[in-house]
Amino acid sequence: MWKGVIETYRRYLPVSDKTPVITMLEGNTPLIEAKNLSKYLCSGRACSALRIFLKYEGLNPTGSFKDRGMTLAISKVKEEGFKAVICASTGNTSASAAAYSARAGLKCIVLIPKGSIALGKLSQALIHGAQVIAVNGNFDQALEVVREITQKYPVAVVNSINPYRIEGQKTASFEICDVLGKAPDFQVMPVGNAGNITAYWKGYKEYRKIGKISRLPKMCGFQASGSAPIVKGHPIKNPHTIATAIKIGNPASWKYAEAARDESGGLIDSVTDKEIISAYKLLASLEGVFAEPASAASIAGLIKLVKRGYFVRRASCVVRRPTIVCILTGHGLKDPDRAIASVRSPAVVEPKLDKVMKVIKI
Ligand code: F0G
Numbered sequence: 470m471w472k473g474v475i476e477t478y479r480r481y482l483p484v485s486d487k488t489p490v491i492t493m494l495e496g497n498t499p500l501i502e503a504k505n506l507s508k509y510l511c512s513g514r515a516c517s518a519l520r521i522f523l524k525y526e527g528l529n530p531t532g533s534f535k536d537r538g539m540t541l542a543i544s545k546v547k548e549e550g551f552k553a554v555i556c557a558s559t560g561n562t563s564a565s566a567a568a569y570s571a572r573a574g575l576k577c578i579v580l581i582p583k584g585s586i587a588l589g590k591l592s593q594a595l596i597h598g599a600q601v602i603a604v605n606g607n608f609d610q611a612l613e614v615v616r617e618i619t620q621k622y623p624v625a626v627v628n629s630i631n632p633y634r635i636e637g638q639k640t641a642s643f644e645i646c647d648v649l650g651k652a653p654d655f656q657v658m659p660v661g662n663a664g665n666i667t668a669y670w671k672g673y674k675e676y677r678k679i680g681k682i683s684r685l686p687k688m689c690g691f692q693a694s695g696s697a698p699i700v701k702g703h704p705i706k707n708p709h710t711i712a713t714a715i716k717i718g719n720p721a722s723w724k725y726a727e728a729a730r731d732e733s734g735g736l737i738d739s740v741t742d743k744e745i746i747s748a749y750k751l752l753a754s755l756e757g758v759f760a761e762p763a764s765a766a767s768i769a770g771l772i773k774l775v776k777r778g779y780f781v782r783r784a785s786c787v788v789r790r791p792t793i794v795c796i797l798t799g800h801g802l803k804d805p806d807r808a809i810a811s812v813r814s815p816a817v818v819e820p821k822l823d824k825v826m827k828v829i830k831i
Pocket of ligand 1: 533557558559561562563659660662663664665714761763764799
């Protein structure tokens, strides 16, 4: 039986017998082969041999990858005796922090950028009893306030500047390697505050060090073009994108993300909102997998790189059929408004056979 990421990967994590494990059996998310997407992307191109997998992190208990880091962060907060936690969030961190805090009996305070978080995420933070404060500003400003509060008051920060968050999140690379029996050749993922790319890269490097894998993947991160500080090389004061989860102008783990890119020989690039929405719909319609817009930045990035011939050029010549893992960080149901706004509304008809059949047209 699956026991959650702490028990499963205990020997690679900073826990002891004294750590009270707060878990909802997160992790063990499926690595789904995307054969339809691969066929769609590669027909007529020289890349017909790509193997594309989706790491569906939206199937964690609160619907995003944050649970991997939160189980460890909250367990350590309990061990260290704090009574309250705080985070700034574009939504998913707050949902996860609120849920794990509820389970641990901790007070949870979350600062969110007013008007910029998806409905599902807000509902989660509220129902789990967090104190939700909307700030008249963006995520970066909210995180600044959180940093100040934790320097002055006995409240533990559970953003990814808390190293336990990164430790917990690195378990996703372990899972990918355990399933594939090796590391993928490429990993494609969204980048916001840059904690996740930092965590994956740490995980892969640790697995290689202990001989579980022999080669490392090339890390390909994607930011939204209106919120792409790493790509542009400077902080963005007023970031914008429909992918609210990654609407971040000054990522806390900026340097680590650059290190992951450079050490792996990968890249960090950007995709437009238009590309994100089209990838979002393509993924849902071709693979039956519903991921939130920020997660679709992975797929938009994948498409961009396939078009450029990147994978074929960058795969070493010993690799005949490069394996690519795209990380789908959050569930599509987190942001139902965006889904509805992206497709045609349902037809409205009288409850009569002929009226319905007129619309069905078979
Ligand atoms: N995808 C989703 C769905 C996210 O919620 C986030 C970050 C990211 C990607 C980017 O990950 O920040 O580690 O580079 N969400 C944070 C939050 C910022 O507050 O929920 P990152």
